[in-house]
Amino acid sequence: MNYCHICDTNQAKGIFIYDLYICESCQTKIVATDPEDPNYRFFVNKLKRIQKSPLNS
Ligand SMILES: [Zn+2]
Numbered sequence: 054m055n056y057c058h059i060c061d062t063n064q065a066k067g068i069f070i071y072d073l074y075i076c077e078s079c080q081t082k083i084v085a086t087d088p089e090d091p092n093y094r095f096f097v098n099k100l101k102r103i104q105k106s107p108l109n110s
Pocket of ligand 1: 058
């Protein structure tokens, strides 16, 4: 189990993008979300944490 930073729950299936874990269902949602959908901004803001993480510098 890993903690998904998008839906804020522990999920068994998912991938790591750098240090950020994204569960399988959130990956599917992100891919399926239209950029004009308000939810898309929500996902992008979550993903921006990756770039700001000190672990990547
Ligand atoms: Zn998730």
